[in-house]
Amino acid sequence: MKKVSLLELTAFVIVAAVASTTVNANDAALKEKVVKADEVVETNVLFTPLDTDKNGLISQQELGVNNKLLKEQFKEIDVNADQGISEQELKNYLAKVDIKINI
Ligand SMILES: [Ca+2]
Ligand SMILES: [Ca+2]
Numbered sequence: 705m706k707k708v709s710l711l712e713l714t715a716f717v718i719v720a721a722v723a724s725t726t727v728n729a730n731d732a733a734l735k736e737k738v739v740k741a742d743e744v745v746e747t748n749v750l751f752t753p754l755d756t757d758k759n760g761l762i763s764q765q766e767l768g769v770n771n772k773l774l775k776e777q778f779k780e781i782d783v784n785a786d787q788g789i790s791e792q793e794l795k796n797y798l799a800k801v802d803i804k805i806n807i
Contacts, residue, residue: 748791751791751794760788761789
């Protein structure tokens with residue numbers, strides 16, 4: 705059960721990242737980078753396009769969190785509960801859950 709929601713969130717993050725960059729050429733590269741969580745050394749590929757106001761944190765607004773499930777996931781990633789996901793928090797989270805995605 706938990707695993708499914710984690711995958712959903714990650715897929716969501718990727719979709720949001722791809723959508724916000726709107727650069728199709730980056731699509732393949734992005735997918736390659738997130739295929740395996742422990743290969744996601746360059747979290748900024750996901751992080752930077754999501755942090756639209758460039759304050760170093762991804763807010764719920766920036767993620768477009770609009771349902772309960774994603775709010776729960778957001779809290780889980782935001783370990784210091786400052787209402788923003790830092791790049792390190794995202795990195796830790798992806799490493800922790802060892803997400804493997806096939807897109
Ligand atoms: Ca931000
Ligand atoms: Ca945080």
